[in-house]
Amino acid sequence: ILNVEQSPQSLHVQEGDSTNFTCSFPSSNFYALHWYRWETAKSPEALFVMTLNGDEKKKGQISATLNTKEGYSYLYIKGSQPEDSATYLCAFKWRGAAGNKLTFGGGTRVLVKP
């Protein structure tokens, strides 16, 4: 069983502050890591797909890094705004997995307080 763990499960951030959180995954047979942003009452939206060790991706004030050798990815939010409040999901694809199976973590729920 592949475990994808995200920590913390939830965090509160003051508007304007920066924050980061972690996705941990098995370090062997890595294929791809996805990050999704999931607002309440909506559906998950893709942020990044990362495939290479050392990858860094950025979208606006959100960025992500990837370390496949040690099995973790960080997501950073710089200068958090209330609209950044959402659950952030990571999903891992193992090279041995059938087809395109992604295993999702439980998410980090971010609440940005004005």
Next chain:
Amino acid sequence: DTAVSQTPKYLVTQMGNDKSIKCEQNLGHDTMYWYKQDSKKFLKIMFSYNNKELIINETVPNRFSPKSPDKAHLNLHINSLELGDSAVYFCASSQDGSASYEQYFGPGTRLTVT
């Protein structure tokens, strides 16, 4: 235009009934998926189709049967509904089945079995 659409959005039905959920994508993607959001809010893959061919069939009761009439549609039929089938079901699509591309999710169908 909605990229991935699901109908119905809400479905309330009694135990023992048979029901279907429909999914359509207008993105020209080759691959479509069904996910179940379980009681702990995790997204779990159920099925994946690539160009109408079944790629992933997770350990799902055979009361659940996906049908893909063409690559833009993936429907989910559930026979003899049980209380434990109550959940939110998400359809998704991606450009191909390699996991190198992000997945686009539908709005979800909340199924309640009474």
